[in-house]
Amino acid sequence: MDITSLGGERAAPFEPTFASAAESYLKHGGEERYLAPIVAYFGDRPLKTIYPFDIKAMAEALYPSQSNATRNRQAVTPARAVLMHGYDRGWCNFIRVRRFKEEKPKRRKPATAVWLHAFSRQCDKDGLEHLAAIVLFMASTGARISEAIALRWDEVDLTARTALLLKTKTSTNSMRYLTDEVARRLRGLKEGNSSTDRVFRYSNRHSVNERIRAVCDRADIPYKPPHTCGRHTFASTAIELGMDVKTTMIAGDWRSSSVFLETYVTPRGTPGRVVADRMNVHDFGDI
Incomplete structure (x- = not known):
């Protein structure tokens, strides 16, 4: 009807x-x-x-x-x-929306061992032990600045030399393993802190970044923001030391191999020359 x-x-x-x-x-x-x-x-x-x-x-x-x-x-x-x-839901036709063309950002060079040594030495001279510790922690574990700042003492096991990063950017907890130097520095920072205190004391990334810039100026070394001297350095250093891509990605909690290779891994020296020099171990003419 x-x-x-x-x-x-x-x-x-x-x-x-x-x-x-x-x-x-x-x-x-x-x-x-x-x-x-x-x-x-x-x-x-x-x-x-x-x-x-x-x-x-x-x-x-x-x-x-x-x-x-x-x-x-x-x-x-x-x-x-x-x-x-x-x-x-059947409310409209399918449409294809093309993205704007993006320019690739200029890639900053990761920190070298020499840079990290000069930076941590200046921090020690300035009494900034927490700043040296957080930069070395990021550079040796691949932790993001937000993850490092959020780290509490009850998430650190100095006996096992581990740090548990809770609910990282990939929405899962991630276990990181400490080098001898980072573990030693953290032992020096732990005294007098409760289990719920922040390990590195900083409450936001901006204060870390400002202090990194000031230390770089005093040490007369190039400024490198937290992501560059931390996560980028971890990726490039691990690959340079002979780690395979999969192992490095798992250790630093990367999910996309394309993002990892295109964004984080920076070749050192002249790649063609490095490969040629490595191949010199073989003398194919005598086979």
Whole structure:
């Protein structure tokens, strides 16, 4: 029976909008980060009227002076996720949104053994034992600065020489193993601390970064931010010492081999010359 024959009005058909699709996306476990300004931008615009050009226009409007990498991460990717959710629900057609072309950032050179020695020596001279310890800890375990700052004494076992990083960036706990020098420095820092105290005392990455810069100036060595003198140095040093890629990735809690090789591993010297010199151990002419 047609409801209009009874004097009623036919209900208007449901018209999915970007806002309603975003609400459904979040309700079903979608990522909320960066989404609010995009929802505000598109609002109640029907989902089926949004095309790839509109997504890029939105990214440029929200982030006019930011890099293409920022636009991709904070605008294109979350908007595309909402549209894909809408497609999965049958609310719009499938559309392919191309990312902005990104320029590869200039890669900083990781810290060498000489740099780490000069840095820790200056820290010792300045009475900054916690700063020396956190940098050497990151450089020898691959820990991120956020993980190192969050480390508490009850997560450190100096007898077994281990440190348990809780809920890292990959959302799992990760066990790291301490070198003799790092274990020795931590023993010197532990006295008088409770099990719940922060191992390195710092509460945010900015204070660590500021002190690293100041020490580099006093030691007359190139400035290297925490990620460079820590995680980058760990990866490059491990590979240089002969560790295979898989072992190094597991030790430093990397999941993507492409990210690991393209971002973190820096060849030392001239790669072709290094390989040629290593091959000199073989004399193929006498075989």
